[in-house]
Amino acid sequence: MVETADVVVVGGGCIGASIALHLAQNQAGKVVLLEQKELANGASGKGIGIIRTHYTHPVLAELAYLSQQRFHNFKQLFGGYESGFDPCGYYVLVGNADVATLKAVVQMHQSMKINVDLIDLAEVQARVPHLNLDDVAAAAYEPFSGYGSPPQTTLAFAQRAVDLGVEVLTQTPVQDIELDAVGIHGVVTSKGAIATRTVVDCVGPWARKLTQSLGLDFPVNPVVEHVVVVERPLEFSHHPVVSDLVNLCYSRSDPHQPYTRIGNSDPKYHSQFMLQDADDFHGQIYPQITEELQQKLIQRYPVLEKAKVVDQYSGIWGVTPDYQPIIDYLKHIPGLYCAVGFSGHGYKLSPIIGELMSQFILGDRSVMDKLKIFRFSRFQEDDLVKSPITYGKAKGLR
Ligand SMILES: Cc1cc2nc3c(=O)[nH]c(=O)nc-3n(C[C@H](O)[C@H](O)[C@H](O)COP(=O)(O)OP(=O)(O)OC[C@H]3O[C@@H](n4cnc5c(N)ncnc54)[C@H](O)[C@@H]3O)c2cc1C
Missing domain, CATH: 3.30.9.10 (D-Amino Acid Oxidase, subunit A, domain 2)
Incomplete structure (x- = not known):
C-alpha cells in the first residue's frame, strides 16, 4: 500500500469511482480509492439504474442531461469499458x-x-x-x-482508473481522518496510514459515521x-x-x-x-x-x-432532508471535499459529478457556481433545494 497520496477518495461506489477516474484523467498525481468492502458495496450495488433527465429543478435536469450524453459515449470516454446502458x-x-x-x-x-x-x-x-x-x-x-447497470458502471470507472494509475484498495476501511495545524494530514485505514492533504468523502449512506470524530455531522x-x-x-x-x-x-x-x-x-x-x-x-x-x-x-x-x-x-x-446531494469543500477542515447523500439520483449523475468534482478539486472554483445549491451550509441557512415547480405526491424525488 502507498504511504502518501495527492488525493485519497473514500468510498468505492459509482460516485467515488467516477471522481477517482476523472482525477486520474486530469492528471491529479497519485490518487488512491479506498473501499471498506468490495466495489459497489453500497447503493451502487443495488440500484435499478434508471438514466433520465426528468427533474423539476433546472440544475438537476442539466446535470442529468450532461450525464446522459456521457452514458451515450461511455465506451469512447472511458477506455472501452461498458456501463450496461x-x-x-x-x-x-x-x-x-x-x-x-x-x-x-x-x-x-x-x-x-x-x-x-x-x-x-x-x-x-x-x-x-x-x-x-x-x-x-x-x-x-x-x-x-433508459437504464444502465450501476455495479457494472462502478467497476468500469474503477478499472479505467486503475489503467490510468489509480491505486484501488478494497477491504480497506478508513478508520480515521487525521488533522494537523494546516488541515487534513492523512487517513488511517485497517492496513495502515496514508499521508495526504486532500480527502474526498464519497461514502454515501455512511456519511454521518465517517466524519463523526471530526465533529462534522452530515444530515444523510x-x-x-x-x-x-x-x-x-x-x-x-x-x-x-x-x-x-x-x-x-x-x-x-x-x-x-x-x-x-x-x-x-x-x-x-x-x-x-x-x-x-x-x-x-x-x-x-x-x-x-x-x-x-x-x-x-x-x-x-x-x-x-x-x-x-x-x-x-x-x-x-x-x-438528505431535501433529497439532494451534499457536494462541497468543507472550509473549516482544509483539504476535505464531499459528494454524499445522492438519494435516488446518484447513478445517473455519476459521470458528470466525477468530471465536475475533479475539476473543482484541481482548483477550478467556478464549478461551484453550478453546484452551489448542493453546499453543506444550506441546512444551517435553511435554504434547502426547492424546485420552482413540483409534483403533488412525488415531492423532492423529482
Ligand atoms: C434500490 C435502489 C434503486 C435505485 N435506483 C436508482 C435509479 O434508478 N437511478 C439513479 O440514478 N439512482 C438510483 N439509486 C440511487 C443510486 O444507486 C445512489 O444514489 C448511488 O449509487 C450513490 O452512489 P455513492 O457512490 O454515493 O454511494 P454508495 O454506492 O453507497 O457507495 C458508498 C461506498 O462507500 C463505502 N464506505 C463507507 N464507509 C467507508 C469507509 N469508512 N472506508 C471506505 N469505504 C467506505 C461503502 O462500502 C460503499 O461502497 C437507487 C438506489 C437503490 C438502493
Missing part, C-alpha cells in the same frame, strides 16, 4: 392533478435542448400495448433515456429501498422505462432475461425504512412494501397478474 426510452405518466406540472417541466427541458416531448396517450398505448393507462391523464417521452440518513423482480409472460417483450407518478413507482426491463424490475418512489416510506446507521443494513426486506410494489406493477401492466416473482431485495441509499 440501454437507451430504450423513458415515459413519465401523470394523473389529472399533475398535468400542468408535467407540461411546465417539459417546456423547461425543451428550452434547455433536452430531447423530450409530451406524447399522446393513444400513441403510448400503441407503442406499449400492455400498459394500462386508465388512470393516466398525460405522458412525456424521452427517447434518449440511510434508508432501505426495495426492488421486486417478476418474470414476464412470453407475449410481453422488452419494454421501456416508466416513471409512474400516479402510483409512485418506476419500472424497467432487464437486458438479457424476460424480467421486469419495479422500485418505490413514494416518499411516505422513507421515514419508515430509515436506519440509525448504515452498518445496521443486512439486506432486510419489509414485506408490506414488496407486496404493494407488486400490486402497483399489476395495476400498470395487468398482463403481469400471474407473473412469477423471481427476486426481491433491498439496498440502502443516503437520503
Whole structure:
C-alpha cells in the first residue's frame, strides 16, 4: 500500500469511482480509492439504474442531461469499458392533478435542448400495448433515456482508473481522518496510514459515521429501498422505462432475461425504512412494501397478474432532508471535499459529478457556481433545494 497520496477518495461506489477516474484523467498525481468492502458495496450495488433527465429543478435536469450524453459515449470516454446502458426510452405518466406540472417541466427541458416531448396517450398505448393507462391523464417521452447497470458502471470507472494509475484498495476501511495545524494530514485505514492533504468523502449512506470524530455531522440518513423482480409472460417483450407518478413507482426491463424490475418512489416510506446507521443494513426486506410494489406493477401492466416473482431485495441509499446531494469543500477542515447523500439520483449523475468534482478539486472554483445549491451550509441557512415547480405526491424525488 502507498504511504502518501495527492488525493485519497473514500468510498468505492459509482460516485467515488467516477471522481477517482476523472482525477486520474486530469492528471491529479497519485490518487488512491479506498473501499471498506468490495466495489459497489453500497447503493451502487443495488440500484435499478434508471438514466433520465426528468427533474423539476433546472440544475438537476442539466446535470442529468450532461450525464446522459456521457452514458451515450461511455465506451469512447472511458477506455472501452461498458456501463450496461440501454437507451430504450423513458415515459413519465401523470394523473389529472399533475398535468400542468408535467407540461411546465417539459417546456423547461425543451428550452434547455433536452430531447423530450409530451406524447399522446393513444400513441403510448400503441407503442406499449400492455400498459394500462386508465388512470393516466398525460405522458412525456424521452427517447434518449433508459437504464444502465450501476455495479457494472462502478467497476468500469474503477478499472479505467486503475489503467490510468489509480491505486484501488478494497477491504480497506478508513478508520480515521487525521488533522494537523494546516488541515487534513492523512487517513488511517485497517492496513495502515496514508499521508495526504486532500480527502474526498464519497461514502454515501455512511456519511454521518465517517466524519463523526471530526465533529462534522452530515444530515444523510440511510434508508432501505426495495426492488421486486417478476418474470414476464412470453407475449410481453422488452419494454421501456416508466416513471409512474400516479402510483409512485418506476419500472424497467432487464437486458438479457424476460424480467421486469419495479422500485418505490413514494416518499411516505422513507421515514419508515430509515436506519440509525448504515452498518445496521443486512439486506432486510419489509414485506408490506414488496407486496404493494407488486400490486402497483399489476395495476400498470395487468398482463403481469400471474407473473412469477423471481427476486426481491433491498439496498440502502443516503437520503438528505431535501433529497439532494451534499457536494462541497468543507472550509473549516482544509483539504476535505464531499459528494454524499445522492438519494435516488446518484447513478445517473455519476459521470458528470466525477468530471465536475475533479475539476473543482484541481482548483477550478467556478464549478461551484453550478453546484452551489448542493453546499453543506444550506441546512444551517435553511435554504434547502426547492424546485420552482413540483409534483403533488412525488415531492423532492423529482
Ligand atoms: C434500490 C435502489 C434503486 C435505485 N435506483 C436508482 C435509479 O434508478 N437511478 C439513479 O440514478 N439512482 C438510483 N439509486 C440511487 C443510486 O444507486 C445512489 O444514489 C448511488 O449509487 C450513490 O452512489 P455513492 O457512490 O454515493 O454511494 P454508495 O454506492 O453507497 O457507495 C458508498 C461506498 O462507500 C463505502 N464506505 C463507507 N464507509 C467507508 C469507509 N469508512 N472506508 C471506505 N469505504 C467506505 C461503502 O462500502 C460503499 O461502497 C437507487 C438506489 C437503490 C438502493
